[in-house]
Amino acid sequence: MRRPVALRLQAALGTLALAAATGVVLAMPEAAAAAGGATGYATQNGGTTGGAGGQTVRATTGTAIHQALCGRADSATPITIEVEGTINHGNTSKVSGDSCSTAADKIELKQISNVTIVGVGSGAVFDQLGIHIRESSNIIIQNVTVRNVKKSGSPTSNGGDAIGMESGVRNVWVDHTTLEASGGESAGFDGLFDMKDNTQYVTLSYSVLRNSGRGGLIGSSESDRSNGYVTFHHNKYENIDSRTPLLRGGTSHIYNNHYASLNESGINSRAGAKAKVDSNYFEDSKDVLGTFYTDQAGYWQVAGNIFDNVTWSEPGDDTNPAGPDPRSNTTVSIPYSYALDDASCVPAVVAATAGANKGLKVSDGSCAPQNPDPTPTDPDPTDPTEPSPDPTDPTDPPSGTNLSLGAGADGSSKASGTSYGNVRDGDPATHWSPAGTTGSVSVKWPSPTTVSKVRVREAAGSEGAIRSYRLVDHGTGRVLATGSGAGVAGFPAVSLTKLTLEITGASGTPKVAEFETYAG
Structure with a gap:
């Protein structure tokens, strides 16, 4: 955390x-x-941590x-x-x-x-x-x-x-x-x-x-x-x-x-x-x-x-x-x-x-590429003394209206036969995939909307493909949450007009059926 x-x-x-x-x-x-x-x-020689602990x-x-x-x-x-x-x-x-x-x-x-x-x-x-x-x-x-x-x-x-x-x-x-x-x-x-x-x-x-x-x-x-x-x-x-x-x-x-x-x-x-x-x-x-x-x-x-x-x-x-x-x-x-x-x-x-835009995959000596830890320099999440920035438990299911329904959508790329709009249509049978193994998809609103929780649902048969992701307030560039695997993520309530899901690591091509957003 x-x-x-x-x-x-x-x-x-x-x-x-x-x-x-x-x-x-x-x-x-x-x-x-x-x-x-x-x-x-x-x-x-003391290690290399770059800008860790400072602004982004x-x-x-x-x-x-x-x-x-x-x-x-x-x-x-x-x-x-x-x-x-x-x-x-x-x-x-x-x-x-x-x-x-x-x-x-x-x-x-x-x-x-x-x-x-x-x-x-x-x-x-x-x-x-x-x-x-x-x-x-x-x-x-x-x-x-x-x-x-x-x-x-x-x-x-x-x-x-x-x-x-x-x-x-x-x-x-x-x-x-x-x-x-x-x-x-x-x-x-x-x-x-x-x-x-x-x-x-x-x-x-x-x-x-x-x-x-x-x-x-x-x-x-x-x-x-x-x-x-x-x-x-x-x-x-x-x-x-x-x-x-x-x-x-x-x-x-x-x-x-x-x-x-x-x-x-x-x-x-x-x-x-x-x-x-x-x-x-x-x-x-x-x-x-x-x-x-x-x-x-x-x-x-x-x-x-x-x-x-x-x-x-x-x-x-x-x-x-x-x-x-x-x-x-x-x-x-x-x-x-x-x-x-x-x-x-x-x-x-x-x-x-190897190379840029490959999902930052690494090797552990097993001859099988591994996805990176999305938050490797965070303190130990099992340490009970660590404060959490999230006011809500992200494991709780979200409640209220899915704010993505009827919102707009765009993204970084889309695979053939998929659409950005599929992530906010309420239909789990449709999905969006990036052109490669990583990419981003966003939901957007015409006026500021308060969001504090999301749920990412993968299409049937692709469960577990998403290994690491970030949730970004597109307007400010602020990273609201990071995680591994699809599911629910919570963060302090923020008013925004566009929320982006950046998939930073995946095993194969991810398929996002729904990118749901909630006020609480």
Whole structure:
């Protein structure tokens, strides 16, 4: 159950007029922390919690993201920024303030801490606009797409890196993202995921990196060995020329990733780097592991990997491939717990979990994708000392009139043969389904209507498909309740004109027969 947190509205958002101008909307008085919890090395050094415990705001422009950062009480005030829509150069400008240092040509997370940026609703796409993290700590980036960021040509952003970190960065978790380019350096692109100049305790998980000359690096040169403690797990690297990743110094843990069509080289451990390479699946690729393009050796510990149609170069002065029979040449001790999927099922698990807008599914080592805990950072719900924000018992059946009957309806998408209006027609034989496994449907009224309870009914034969959801006041972006499984949910009475059911996790395609709303 969530603890209420006092709002600092003026410090966070300025005036309502400024909020409207920038696209920032107050969503709720506490952070809707990123689904699941940080994994890998991001759990070390005190952990990575992002904006947990702070405000949540909604942003639909890059300027709004910067405004949310600059409107905080100070540079360490926790904040979660929920992003929806396309963020690009046309809607991103520099914003000034005591708690931020922003720029117009990128999303700038500089000299700040305790921030979560998470894609919501119909998705968040950073188009030709990179995300730059500098001199910052405790950052979460989740469920977003970053694409076609260029260092040459027009427009340019972030030195051509989709996500780049540098200069004393600590504790970053990047999760369920899609990072992609449309070519290599000659086409104006650089790395998809770069870390340099003393960046440590980072995890990249459940992400897709594709169609780029360079996947990413740790260390900008052979002498930049101040980086490390980085985990890469359950990611898909596809159609990448090299750097999946390039490691210069430091320690990395690379497990349960799926590598396909690595055209020149893959994991390039050099300049004293050590990598523990566990239960990955490599296919249709060349030189997927070794030390390449240098005579300064790196090291690896290998176990449980599958090499499917992988070719290997002959060793040379600056080429030291680990294969064709990869053997360990070092040992790496991992300080955190983790569950390994068998390499044979990694392609299927990664296909079902990795990337933005995939429902934030994860793996528990059973080779079967799991839905996330929708409120993972909430206090223990079995703790009797925890206060509940709900004035009513959500397990009680609702009473009175179903306010959805005769209301309007819309949503994010609909599967063929279904209709938004089916959720408020009173007929359990009709239903709405999203185009995929996640999506949203809303009921709306022409004038403010008081609601404090809902009941979600699944169509016959689909019971149990909905695993996690959120109820959102569409007008303010405030999250009224979260839960798992269909049924009844209660929350403090609120007057609104549109209530949205966001399905964030499902086993298969959900079928919502009725989205009922009640005053009490």
